[in-house]
Amino acid sequence: MRKQVVLIWLVVQSVLGATEGGYRLLENQFYREGESTLTEYQKERCRLDIYYPGEKKDFATVVWFHGGGLTGGKKKIPKELEEKGIAVVAVNYRLYPKVKAPVYINDSAAAVAWVFNNIEKFGGSKSKIFLSGHSAGGYLVSMLGLDRSYLKKYGVDVDRVAGLVPFSGHTITHFTVRKERGIDGKQPVVDEMAPLFHVRKDAPPLLLITGDRELEMLGRYEENAYLYRMMKVVGHEDVELLELDGYGHGMAEPAHPLLLKFIRRVLSER
Numbered sequence: 001m002r003k004q005v006v007l008i009w010l011v012v013q014s015v016l017g018a019t020e021g022g023y024r025l026l027e028n029q030f031y032r033e034g035e036s037t038l039t040e041y042q043k044e045r046c047r048l049d050i051y052y053p054g055e056k057k058d059f060a061t062v063v064w065f066h067g068g069g070l071t072g073g074k075k076k077i078p079k080e081l082e083e084k085g086i087a088v089v090a091v092n093y094r095l096y097p098k099v100k101a102p103v104y105i106n107d108s109a110a111a112v113a114w115v116f117n118n119i120e121k122f123g124g125s126k127s128k129i130f131l132s133g134h135s136a137g138g139y140l141v142s143m144l145g146l147d148r149s150y151l152k153k154y155g156v157d158v159d160r161v162a163g164l165v166p167f168s169g170h171t172i173t174h175f176t177v178r179k180e181r182g183i184d185g186k187q188p189v190v191d192e193m194a195p196l197f198h199v200r201k202d203a204p205p206l207l208l209i210t211g212d213r214e215l216e217m218l219g220r221y222e223e224n225a226y227l228y229r230m231m232k233v234v235g236h237e238d239v240e241l242l243e244l245d246g247y248g249h250g251m252a253e254p255a256h257p258l259l260l261k262f263i264r265r266v267l268s269e270r
Contacts, residue, residue, distance in 0.1 A: 024051070063115055112156065131144060141164055228240075
């Protein structure tokens with residue numbers, strides 16, 4: 001009898017997700033449900049993890065996109081965002097060279113749409129969804145937040161997003177997108193695949209965070225500074241740029257508390 005009880009408990013845990021300290025984790029949720037034609041690579045990569053407070057309602061959610069140059073990396077719940085009263089949704093997306101632009105942006109949009117359509121089932125509020133990510137993930141956040149077309153394709157108005165917080169993301173056309181076109185990574189390009197191309201005054205609140213300009217990757221601070229300035233020029237009223245002195249491109253850990261502060265501020269001003 002004891003073995004049967006233990007077995008039943010394990011099955012329930014595998015369905016509902018592990019619980020620790022009142023928080024639950026549901027892993028490898030497929031976010032392209034209902035689509036008629038799917039490749040094996042889609043079935044492998046189009047998945048997300050949901051970490052959420054099991055005993056709280058109406059909580060905020062951060063949809064988190066990993067870095068890796070659009071060529072590598074995998075979903076992971078940032079340790080610094082655990083047990084902070086919010087949900088974190090960590091997203092995998094397909095990668096170059098198996099796919100090319102804009103496939104990874106479309107995957108990211110599909111994942112965000114899944115969160116909008118499902119977060120209330122876990123107790124969260126779809127009016128409190130924030131997008132964040134590091135490096136390539138930051139680029140994806142900026143593309144989704146500034147170019148309306150990606151989320152619109154999946155039935156979501158991007159202006160319903162509560163806020164955008166890219167960490168050290170490209171604001172010009174991503175170097176992997178340029179590589180796909182045979183353009184050198186040190187040749188800057190600003191076209192429809194660049195967040196800078198889509199500056200608009202009515203975008204969601206935007207917090208840009210980079211490492212130290214002297215330690216960052218190939219002018220990443222300056223790219224973000226230009227996006228900041230152009231958002232100001234077009235009349236965006238809630239954009240901020242933070243530079244983390246002493247930190248290089250791997251600046252995510254000290255940036256997470258700034259993300260949490262931003263979430264608290266945005267929600268308090270509603």
